[in-house]
Amino acid sequence: MNERDVDWQLVTRVQRGDKQAYELLVAKYQRRIARLLSRIIRDPADIEDVAQEAFIKAYRALPGFRGESAFYTWLYRIAINTAKNHFAAQGRRAPTHSAADPDDAENTDEGLALRDVATPDALLLSKQVGEAVNRAIERLPDDLKTAIVLRELEGMSYDEIANAMNCPVGTVRSRIFRAREAIAADLRPLLGTRDDQRW
Amino acid sequence: MSPLPHRGEPDPASSDFELLSAWMDGELDQAQARELMERLRGDPSLRSRFEWLQVASDALRSHEVAACHLPELTNKVGQALRSEPALLAPRALAASALRRHVATGMTLAAAAALLAVVALPQLRGAGETQPPAPAVAVGGNPPGPTTVRLAQPLMARDSQLEAYFRAHRELEYNGVMPAAAAYIRSSGEPDR
Numbered sequence A: 001m002n003e004r005d006v007d008w009q010l011v012t013r014v015q016r017g018d019k020q021a022y023e024l025l026v027a028k029y030q031r032r033i034a035r036l037l038s039r040i041i042r043d044p045a046d047i048e049d050v051a052q053e054a055f056i057k058a059y060r061a062l063p064g065f066r067g068e069s070a071f072y073t074w075l076y077r078i079a080i081n082t083a084k085n086h087f088a089a090q091g092r093r094a095p096t097h098s099a100a101d102p103d104d105a106e107n108t109d110e111g112l113a114l115r116d117v118a119t120p121d122a123l124l125l126s127k128q129v130g131e132a133v134n135r136a137i138e139r140l141p142d143d144l145k146t147a148i149v150l151r152e153l154e155g156m157s158y159d160e161i162a163n164a165m166n167c168p169v170g171t172v173r174s175r176i177f178r179a180r181e182a183i184a185a186d187l188r189p190l191l192g193t194r195d196d197q198r199w
Numbered sequence B: 001m002s003p004l005p006h007r008g009e010p011d012p013a014s015s016d017f018e019l020l021s022a023w024m025d026g027e028l029d030q031a032q033a034r035e036l037m038e039r040l041r042g043d044p045s046l047r048s049r050f051e052w053l054q055v056a057s058d059a060l061r062s063h064e065v066a067a068c069h070l071p072e073l074t075n076k077v078g079q080a081l082r083s084e085p086a087l088l089a090p091r092a093l094a095a096s097a098l099r100r101h102v103a104t105g106m107t108l109a110a111a112a113a114l115l116a117v118v119a120l121p122q123l124r125g126a127g128e129t130q131p132p133a134p135a136v137a138v139g140g141n142p143p144g145p146t147t148v149r150l151a152q153p154l155m156a157r158d159s160q161l162e163a164y165f166r167a168h169r170e171l172e173y174n175g176v177m178p179a180a181a182a183y184i185r186s187s188g189e190p191d192r
Helices: A003-015 A019-038 A044-064 A071-089 A102-107 A120-139 A142-152 A158-165 A169-191 B014-024 B030-042 B044-061 B073-082 B089-125 B159-174 B178-188
Strands: none
Touching: A003 A019, A003 A044, A003 A071, A003 B014, A003 B030, A019 A044, A019 A071, A019 B030, A019 B044, A019 B073, A044 A071, A044 B073, A120 A142, A120 A169, A120 B044, A142 A158, A142 A169, A142 B044, A158 A169, A169 B014, A169 B044, B014 B030, B014 B044, B030 B044, B089 B159
């Protein structure tokens, strides 16, 4: 199995009527979709509404998803189209790049301009998240730090990490989990809600 | 949502959470993954932990992405899904797709068998001047040998081949070559 297989497993469960499996896909991809939308839509409240609408549209369209592409690639297109519809419903045009803007072509998607103009609040939060992650990594014991960096930044499999670190795969699994737990614990005060969520 | 344990605090469910972390990385086998997903259905704390392990993973790859976390979104989508019908149709679609693939495969196999039995021998004999049919020279009948055609059709038949033809006839209209189906059928029929 790989990460794509995990998504496909969740997708097939949703296609068989398991709605909770879809919530796991939302939990997994909501930040990437919100980040994408934040580069198109300026108002944070609109970003959340459009993200929610995109996920619901994707759920309804899921019977037609056959796994020819990665789930996120498919979801990404739905989010882009939902953003376009959002602008159309408001009688506004989605921000697009003009033809005289060839240097920005790589930052466009289907004619939409993907800006990197974040609000001051978003910039501050992003900076705080970066600092929290760095602090958490600094505090990790070396073996946990190495394992999580090889996994998340180098994209190595557990087998490859076990070979590199000369330890059993089970140890790698445990180290990666403990590193993630430590980082999540530092992020939760920044990104969680005051009241516990439903989960 | 169950809070994350404080540092140093023993966590009795940590082995499940460890499995969850490995599953995120695609490092569980199919059976383990299925079992874990079943547990996820009935365990809100496990689902909560999944989300926070994902936040940590995202933050390591991009703090800008992690900063876009919408803490209420998963909850809101979950609530909205309650009024949505459960998706059940694709199962039937998948089954019909499987049947279609099997039917196509059998049709192609039948067509290949026909090609081997009918067309290839004819192609091999196309350049010969002598009739391809078995001939028997009968002595004492000048001026030359008498050619005797056998009453049997040229094509060898056996019960296995007949079974192929029957399968082909049953499935030919589901195949990928509907236009050729009639021709293939007439070629495969015994001479009338």
